[in-house]
Amino acid sequence: MDQAFEHRLAGWDGEHVVIRYDPASSTWMFVCIHSTRLGPAGGGTRLRVYPRPAAALADGLLLAKAMTTKLAVAGLPLGGGKAVLAVPALPDPVTRARIIDRYADLVASLRGTYLTGPDMNTSESDMDRIARRCPYVFCRSVAAGGSGSSAPATAVGVLHGIRASVQYALDAGDLRGISVLVQGLGGVGSHLARLLADAGATLLVADVDAGRVQQAVRALGAKPVEPDAVVGTACDVFAPCAIGGVIDLQAAETLTCRIVAGAANNQLTDPRVARQLRDRGVLYAPDFVINAGGALHGVGLEKLGWDQAELQRHLAGIGETLTGIYREADQDDISTHEAAQRLAQRRLDAAR
Ligand code: NAD
Ligand code: PPY
Numbered sequence: 001m002d003q004a005f006e007h008r009l010a011g012w013d014g015e016h017v018v019i020r021y022d023p024a025s026s027t028w029m030f031v032c033i034h035s036t037r038l039g040p041a042g043g044g045t046r047l048r049v050y051p052r053p054a055a056a057l058a059d060g061l062l063l064a065k066a067m068t069t070k071l072a073v074a075g076l077p078l079g080g081g082k083a084v085l086a087v088p089a090l091p092d093p094v095t096r097a098r099i100i101d102r103y104a105d106l107v108a109s110l111r112g113t114y115l116t117g118p119d120m121n122t123s124e125s126d127m128d129r130i131a132r133r134c135p136y137v138f139c140r141s142v143a144a145g146g147s148g149s150s151a152p153a154t155a156v157g158v159l160h161g162i163r164a165s166v167q168y169a170l171d172a173g174d175l176r177g178i179s180v181l182v183q184g185l186g187g188v189g190s191h192l193a194r195l196l197a198d199a200g201a202t203l204l205v206a207d208v209d210a211g212r213v214q215q216a217v218r219a220l221g222a223k224p225v226e227p228d229a230v231v232g233t234a235c236d237v238f239a240p241c242a243i244g245g246v247i248d249l250q251a252a253e254t255l256t257c258r259i260v261a262g263a264a265n266n267q268l269t270d271p272r273v274a275r276q277l278r279d280r281g282v283l284y285a286p287d288f289v290i291n292a293g294g295a296l297h298g299v300g301l302e303k304l305g306w307d308q309a310e311l312q313r314h315l316a317g318i319g320e321t322l323t324g325i326y327r328e329a330d331q332d333d334i335s336t337h338e339a340a341q342r343l344a345q346r347r348l349d350a351a352r
Pocket of ligand 1: 119120121150151152154183184185186187188189206207208209212227241242243244263264265291292293294295
């Protein structure tokens with residue numbers, strides 16, 4: 001194991017990491033179990049190309065920690081985990097099937113300590129394949145008896161979060177005439193864009209996939225923004241729905257929006273960025289709070305026996321939770337990230 005692995009693991013406060021290497025596909029698999037205090041660790045499986053295995057491990061460790069906080073704030077009876085499959089290139093279908101089978105055996109060997117679901121570059125069909133060898137999986141396709149894609153529910157939760165943020169920061173009771181820049185028009189972002197357009201928001205969109213941008217321009221009347229111009233574009237709400245790490249200290253100085261509220265995991269490169277956003281008067285909806293809709297969908301429908309109405313009530317609760325976090329942050333002059341962490345910590349401490 002190289003030194004970078006040791007360095008990453010030594011600085012992590014989670015419970016354990018299971019590592020497997022599949023020589024046939026040159027794939028590193030990391031299952032990061034950050035906490036099982038509230039229940040078995042839950043979190044999706046990310047498949048990605050990384051510059052080196054240590055970068056994949058670092059991503060998994062950070063994402064798993066965020067899942068502990070996300071699931072605690074969402075009030076779900078699960079701890080936090082995440083799995084990363086670090087591939088040398090995005091695999092063809094045959095290689096993908098092999099990787100997924102090896103990975104399913106790894107998850108099965110953990111005997112329910114870790115429950116998985118989809119994340120970046122994995123989908124319902126991968127979950128269906130995992131389920132052939134292992135029962136610890138959420139969001140199989142509806143045809144296979146699962147709850148299907150979590151992306152629409154995540155988008156609904158983000159919409160509730162945007163409404164609550166707009167009410168709090170701009171004192172606006174609806175979204176008519178509010179400009180929202182959606183970065184990333186994938187499963188979540190495309191659905192969110194449609195919901196925003198229906199609510200009367202002025203829509204701006206950016207994606208590295210020009211076809212997706214054109215589709216939103218044609219179907220929703222959205223205004224296109226170049227992917228590298230996102231941070232400098234004036235808008236009321238910036239909704240990151242593509243990748244993590246989009247707001248560093250420099251971007252936080254440049255942003256001209258009033259609110260950051262989107263689905264992407266780990267949007268800030270560093271918790272200090274949250275403080276800087278506060279100091280600049282930008283209201284930040286902590287990502288692990290506003291994007292909990294996917295977890296509520298999978299866990300609520302498949303583990304807790306919720307029906308659609310119950311799920312919708314919990315998705316609306318994301319807006320209420322955010323309002324409480326904003327009030328606490330203002331009251332104690334702390335960042336919204338810190339206020340959300342406090343809420344999670346209170347729930348974790350209560351379960352001790
Ligand atoms: P996706 O892969 O379906 O879509 C991502 C989109 O972002 C794609 O259209 C891609 O072309 C675009 N993109 C990539 N890099 C970009 C860049 N630099 N600039 C602009 N666009 C870029 O993913 P998704 O399921 O829609 O999820 C979006 C984000 O939300 C991810 O960060 C994911 O981890 C997070 N998230 C998703 C869920 C869920 O239920 N799907 C739940 C919680 C969090
Ligand atoms: C996420 O919200 O990032 C997830 O990974 C969702 C999730 C939650 C619990 C189990 C599997 C996936």
